[in-house]
Amino acid sequence: MTSPMSDSQPTSTIAKYACGIDHVAIAVTDLEDSINWFTSVLGFTVKERRRTEGVSTAMISAVLVAGPLNIVLLQGTAPQSQVSRFIEHYGPGMQHLAIQVKSIDEVAAELVQAGLEFDTTIIEGGGLRQIFTKRNQDSGLMIEFIERSKSGFVEQNVESLFAQLEKKDSF
Numbered sequence: 001m002t003s004p005m006s007d008s009q010p011t012s013t014i015a016k017y018a019c020g021i022d023h024v025a026i027a028v029t030d031l032e033d034s035i036n037w038f039t040s041v042l043g044f045t046v047k048e049r050r051r052t053e054g055v056s057t058a059m060i061s062a063v064l065v066a067g068p069l070n071i072v073l074l075q076g077t078a079p080q081s082q083v084s085r086f087i088e089h090y091g092p093g094m095q096h097l098a099i100q101v102k103s104i105d106e107v108a109a110e111l112v113q114a115g116l117e118f119d120t121t122i123i124e125g126g127g128l129r130q131i132f133t134k135r136n137q138d139s140g141l142m143i144e145f146i147e148r149s150k151s152g153f154v155e156q157n158v159e160s161l162f163a164q165l166e167k168k169d170s171f
Contacts, residue, residue: 013110014099022098022146023063023070027086031060031075038064044071052158054166057081082171089171090140096132098144104129107145120164125156132161135170 028034038044044064051060058077063070074095076084086095101107104122108131112118117134119142124130127150133143165171 013107013114017101017103017107019100019102022100022144022148023072024094025072025074025096025098025144027074027076027083027090027092027095029075029087029092031062031073034073034075035062035064038071038073042066044069050155050158051077052155054082054159054163056166059083082165085171086140094141096142096144098130098146101145101147104131104145104147119170120161123157123160123164125160126150128157130157130161132165 026034035046039046044066047063047065047070049060049062052058057080059081060075060077062073064073065071074083076082076087078084079088083095108118108122111133118131119134120130120132122129122131127148129147131145133145135142
């Protein structure tokens with residue numbers, strides 16, 4: 001039996017700064033089939049669709065909402081796409097988890113000090129500040145830390161993410 005944490009134990013960085021789950025991004029092999037399942041079976045609605053292109057990769061995506069829940073479905077457009085490479089290596093499923101935080105600068109600094117590596121610098125634009133970890137090789141999961149001053153996603157930020165990941169040959 002475990003005992004509850006006492007006040008003398010340090011609080012983890014995530015517990016200290018996290019406000020909640022911002023969204024879950026799921027890599028899929030067929031965007032239309034996945035949208036149909038989430039909307040018809042689970043009752044999500046499509047908030048937006050977009051196509052994002054980097055220098056050498058591209059994806060199509062859909063943001064789905066149900067109450068406070070946000071899911072982003074991602075499909076690569078070619079075998080060299082970052083999403084297609086993710087699916088080839090890990091299979092379809094959760095591609096990243098976005099955790100909304102109070103202070104992205106403090107979170108990133110503390111996590112770097114703890115040994116966490118990031119695949120991007122802090123991406124800023126349109127009321128969003130984001131940073132993405134290196135992918136965990138065991139689970140395939142990448143964590144996005146996001147600080148928001150407004151809702152929605154910004155194309156400029158997604159394009160910056162693509163450019164940084166392409167430069168590192170990451171997916």
